[in-house]
Amino acid sequence: MSALSRRSFLTSSVLMAGAAALPRQASAAAPLARTQGPGAYRTKLGDYQLTALYDGTWYLPIDDKFMRNASGAEVNAALAAAFLPPRVLPVTFTALLVNTGSRLVLIDTGTAGQIADTAGVLLDNLKAAGVAPSAIDTIVISHFHPDHIDGIKTKDGAKVFPNAEILVPEPEWTFWMDDANMGRYRGAVHKYFLNARRIFSDIAGEVHRFKPGAEVAPGIISLPAYGHTPGHTAFSVHSGKESLLVMSDTVRNPYLFVRHPDWQPIFDMDGPVASKARRAMLARAAADRMLVEAYHFPFPACGHIVKNGAGFELEPVMWAPL
Numbered sequence: 039m040s041a042l043s044r045r046s047f048l049t050s051s052v053l054m055a056g057a058a059a060l061p062r063q064a065s066a067a068a069p070l071a072r073t074q075g076p077g078a079y080r081t082k083l084g085d086y087q088l089t090a091l092y093d094g095t096w097y098l099p100i101d102d103k104f105m106r107n108a109s110g111a112e113v114n115a116a117l118a119a120a121f122l123p124p125r126v127l128p129v130t131f132t133a134l135l136v137n138t139g140s141r142l143v144l145i146d147t148g149t150a151g152q153i154a155d156t157a158g159v160l161l162d163n164l165k166a167a168g169v170a171p172s173a174i175d176t177i178v179i180s181h182f183h184p185d186h187i188d189g190i191k192t193k194d195g196a197k198v199f200p201n202a203e204i205l206v207p208e209p210e211w212t213f214w215m216d217d218a219n220m221g222r223y224r225g226a227v228h229k230y231f232l233n234a235r236r237i238f239s240d241i242a243g244e245v246h247r248f249k250p251g252a253e254v255a256p257g258i259i260s261l262p263a264y265g266h267t268p269g270h271t272a273f274s275v276h277s278g279k280e281s282l283l284v285m286s287d288t289v290r291n292p293y294l295f296v297r298h299p300d301w302q303p304i305f306d307m308d309g310p311v312a313s314k315a316r317r318a319m320l321a322r323a324a325a326d327r328m329l330v331e332a333y334h335f336p337f338p339a340c341g342h343i344v345k346n347g348a349g350f351e352l353e354p355v356m357w358a359p360l
């Protein structure tokens with residue numbers, strides 16, 4: 039901006055501020071809202087309708103050990119580059135509802151308020167989207183971490199989606215439901231084993247297991263993307279000539295993992311395998327110019343991926359009328 043245009047810009051800003059400050063009738067005091075507006079974002083994919091359903095955001099404190107192959111200073115610099123405070127990772131949860139025209143398919147189920155006080159509003163947003171839990175025909179699970187499966191049940195163990203068939207990746211079931219595996223883990227991962235039993239044990243007969251690679255619902259293909267967990271699965275959704283890549287947890291916070299796909303956080307169970315899957319998936323999305331969605335992207339968790347230097351960049355979709 040030249041000095042002259044800068045001055046005229048400042049002058050016009052001052053004039054506008056002056057105009058806004060003209061005396062006017064004061065309106066009645068309005069209370070400040072305590073909640074966000076509904077978090078349901080619809081978009082079209084061929085003949086299908088997609089609805090991103092916001093469940094909340096967890097502000098996860100992280101320390102210097104969070105990334106196996108990057109220092110705390112490097113992680114904090116990446117957060118600062120995204121105007122985020124240091125040592126806190128915002129983990130957003132967004133499930134995806136696919137309406138195929140004949141079936142309602144929900145991919146992952148939110149936290150059911152069992153992970154953080156600032157998350158657990160998926161059912162409110164499903165209601166805002168005009169869909170009753172009883173209308174869901176199929177639930178497809180990407181992997182067995184609690185933030186993806188807890189929404190299947192209430193805290194008291196009641197099924198939230200009473201009419202839905204539940205589909206899970208076979209290798210995920212095999213790993214997490216195996217007692218010998220459970221005995222090998224301590225701490226948080228041990229709790230994930232217990233939680234998987236809490237969710238699935240008494241409904242095991244109703245849970246259908248699929249082999250990653252299989253079509254799990256009309257136009258929804260599962261894709262093996264192992265590493266985050268042993269059976270972690272992504273999906274592609276196809277309708278007409280359009281496709282969407284549902285990356286699940288292959289790629290999480292974009293400011294860390296789209297920009298630095300080789301970084302290996304401690305919550306990837308196999309860091310090298312997970313980062314290889316991440317880089318391959320981002321490269322495919324960028325090369326094919328695919329629409330992508332990821333469970334932990336900022337709401338509405340949908341956009342495109344472009345190559346940028348050694349990493350990539352997320353170009354989010356715009357909020358738009360249908």
Ligand SMILES: [Zn+2]
Nearest residue numbers: 183185287333
């Ligand atoms: Zn997750």
